[in-house]
Amino acid sequence: MNYNDNIQAILKEQHITKTTEIQSRSYQSIKEGASVVGLSPTGTGKTYAYGLPLIEKTNPGDYQSVIILEPTNELAVQVRDALQPFAKAQGLKTMALVGSGNRKRQIENLKKKKPEIIIATLGRLFDMVTENKIKPQKANALVLDEADDLLVLDSIDMIGSFSDEMPEESQILLFGATDSETTQNPEEVFGNAFILVDVRPDISKNNIHHRFLKVGNENKTDVLTRLSSVDDFSAMVFFNSVHSLEKVAQTMSHRALKFGVLANNENKMQRQRAISDLQKGKIDAIFATDIASRGMDIKNLKYVINYDLPRSQESYIHRAGRTGRMDAQGTVISMGNNHDFRDLKKLANLGDQLQKIYLVGHHLTTDKPFAQPKKEEDLQAQKETHIDKTRQELSDKSDNPTTEFKKAIQPKPKKKKVKKNRKRKQKNKGYHGKKS
Missing domain, CATH: 3.40.50.300 (P-loop containing nucleotide triphosphate hydrolases)
Structure with a gap:
């Protein structure tokens, strides 16, 4: 130097x-x-x-x-x-x-x-x-x-x-x-x-991993709660508005996740306390709007979580920059549906860097979990394939029938119906003979 x-x-x-x-x-x-x-x-x-x-x-x-x-x-x-x-x-x-x-x-x-x-x-x-x-x-x-x-x-x-x-x-x-x-x-x-x-x-930012977690809006708070149990979890969770932040904060206040708030309407002391508490391990996460993504230096921050997807490439870059600082390892996790995944790839110009990640139990992995049960239409297709296969086998046997097959396909003789003569019950019916 x-x-x-x-x-x-x-x-x-x-x-x-x-x-x-x-x-x-x-x-x-x-x-x-x-x-x-x-x-x-x-x-x-x-x-x-x-x-x-x-x-x-x-x-x-x-x-x-x-x-x-x-x-x-x-x-x-x-x-x-x-x-x-x-x-x-x-x-x-x-x-x-x-x-x-x-x-x-x-x-x-x-x-x-x-x-x-x-x-x-x-x-x-x-x-x-x-x-x-x-x-x-x-x-x-x-x-x-x-x-x-x-x-x-x-x-x-x-x-x-x-x-x-x-x-x-x-x-x-x-x-x-x-x-x-x-x-x-x-x-x-x-x-x-x-x-x-x-x-x-x-600069190749190989130390920052860009990941996408498929989750519907109605399940995001539950997934965020589960994410907090991942080993060494410390995160900044980003929202696009104070209203969105406060709504989630109210819901999460009754959950196990310990968090602080870093938003537009927070005063200087509250903001500094939130950052200090995260670095000391007193809380697990900071909920923030984009105003907090500019230049904030939080040492050893493991995760940036986009609860709301950023609206611009600049916003994504600045949010992502809160982790992986000075060559430390970090991960950016964005939450949304398949449509959001495609849009984010284009917005942030990430290409193959953006990979889907899965939350299995309390662990994150890029390996796809075991296959989900087949859908009803898949089962129906499988059933129809089995029927077609059986018909073909029967057709093949009919062209060159074996004794067993002949017996199997020989129609069974109809049973002759026997008409039973039933005696009229006489009990309690009176006497019909000649009178003496």
Whole structure:
């Protein structure tokens, strides 16, 4: 690795001994001050890819030198926590500015701590810019993490205006797992010349298994309950809406599965508690909407379960990226019918990677279980085949009959009916003889 001794010492403490593809291929360009579009699947170390070279090239005392934009409060705090040990080793200070934080206290800390590296959500950053607490003219680098989420219609103009006020020699870094029209043509928004580092085609995610479990909507909760008994079960279960999540959560609250909730209407503390409880084994699963699929880092998560199938390829990619992080093994299980199976193959462009899986007892297997009992029409066809075969055998014997066969087919003589003469019962019938 090309990192300096301070950075390598922290990496060693974290038992990281090699760089990922996105880290090694983007390092030199970022270190030399180039603007970069970095595209890589989730869980491949993009935070360190842009963060560590920026930390190395930032000087202590360069107040507000690096601005990192994040799409959610949780991701901003997570990135701050990930980069803080490396920044501290270099004598740098970091600070997270999020909408859920106390605004007055954040202003005081900006003035008191004078952080060189600021990780912020979009709304809070521009709140501070409007108050003249953050000055674009001081920034040498602007990072858009999950750039396809940030560069949407409502925010492009604000971000573009911020970058226009930055020094001419400053660099823009756009990182994410998927691209958009803006990341394909970033020069039109920012004016900078960009280097593209796209390692998505170069990474074979063999450590993530894509599986499909055939189940009807009415049986999904029962199957989810059974899945929770699989060995080492820990999962994020995804829903397409808060309404769908809450409906299933209400049903599952009476089942054995222990779960937390990570949805749009959950506050910051509840969300952090759910993640912590899952990692500590206090709960088995987190129920989440797509808002939670962006950038959440849960170590050693075994399963991602699509209770509701994702509506786009981007959604599938980001959900899947919650497992199999940093080359760990993981499995994505999507639930639905045969029609859903065909649609998901096309939607996610998985091809033969998407395989059907079966829940046998409390075990998952790609081997098809024993054959099911034959359907009624199969039994009828079998019966008709047997009749045809018997008729053919009889026909063959009639052409060359044996003595036994002749006896078998010889019609039996009809029994002669015998008319019985029954005596009229005389008892209690009176006397019909001559009178004396």
